[in-house]
Amino acid sequence: MFDTFDFLNLVLDTITDHIAVIDDQGTIIYVNKSWIDFGLSNGIPENTEWVGVNYFDACAPRDGAEELSVKSDIEDVINGKTRSFYHEYPCHSPTEKRWFQMRVNALEFDKSRIVIIDHSNITERKIAEEQALYLSRIDSLTGLSNRRHFDDFLTDEWKRCIRSQMPITMAMIDIDFFKHLNDSSGHHAGDECLETISDIMKEFAKRPSDVCARYGGDEFVIVYGNSAMDESLVLMLKLMDTIRKKEIPNPDSPISSNITVSIGLATAYPDIDSTEEDIIKAADTLLYKAKDGGRDHIEFATI
Known part of the structure; x- marks a missing residue:
């Protein structure tokens, strides 16, 4: 029971982090419910199919020096140059300030290399840091x-x-x-x-x-x-x-x-x-x- 795909999928769907898994070509092979729900709440159409599309084409920004650097760092994990990558970034909506952290980690499975991309909301921490910085000045x-x-x-x-x-x-x-x-x-x-x-x-x-x-x-x-x-x-x-x-x-x-x-x-x-x-x-x-x-x-x- 506890080692079935349905059970593991249910566990991943209860995680509040937005998780995507990509293969060594950058193709998305899995996203959890939080990933889908975040897309829906930010204007992504309900019938959007994530699995099978290229991660960079679907959701990674491609303009600006910082965005290109992030893309290069993720590709380094995909290509085995590094095992992991960490990045914090703003993702503000029209109504609120938001920050997220991205963790990118690779693993070998069934003689294939896959990469897990985890986005978690760090808004409360960033607001507290901004307030502390403000008070210090x-x-x-x-x-x-x-x-x-x-x-x-x-x-x-x-x-x-x-x-x-x-x-x-x-x-x-x-x-x-x-x-x-x-x-x-x-x-x-x-x-x-x-x-x-x-x-x-x-x-x-x-x-x-x-x-x-x-x-x-x-x-x-x-x-x-x-x-x-x-x-x-x-x-x-x-x-x-x-x-x-x-x-x-x-x-x-x-x-x-x-x-x-x-x-x-x-x-x-x-x-x-x-x-x-x-x-x-x-x-x-x-x-x-x-x-x-x-x-x-x-x-x-x-x-």
Whole structure:
């Protein structure tokens, strides 16, 4: 009973993974119920006959470097160059994000080589990984990028600007007399201020080549890839004005009854003899110059 074909077929049909078996020519010789059901739920006609058709013609993508690489790796298993192959890939539908893992393994049976292709849904794991990665890059209070993500982003953007021979601009922003706000109104008011300032800053860094991050305490940074001084300076002046108009109370500030910021703005043209530390140091120096000059002020330079 338990070694009959019907029993083994029933076992395979209860497995939630999508399983196909192909011969050494790539022809499908078996698919389980989960494979068929997945096809039906994704627009494959109900009368589709899987057995007897070539696997690559039926379901393997053939365009793009990654797809061609996957096809080559599966063929290596078919041809005996390797015994197995593993691949993770997105397979999003119009209504949801989905990821799958493909395991390809070969075995010898009755003097013939057959290959088992197993697709399993790993969406829950991938979503958890994406969430963990997101949390590792985000400052929990402000929702901005954290220092770690900023460092990684700036390194990558610096290299990109070297390759493209384009400028990069960095603003280092400090809330004026933030300690006075904490001392007079309490840390809750300070946190609310940081959240409000962060929400404003997000509106000034929306391109893929931009990043806005909490650098530490009440200090923030904005990086504009592929941006020179003229356009970046306009944005920073508008940012300062937007913050003033928000009228966040800071009653004990020596320069204003509301929150203001000081900014150091530096533009660099990266080359192979420079590093991202150059623009960080320049923006930091300019920020302290703005603070020494009375605050609620911006200092800028191209280095």
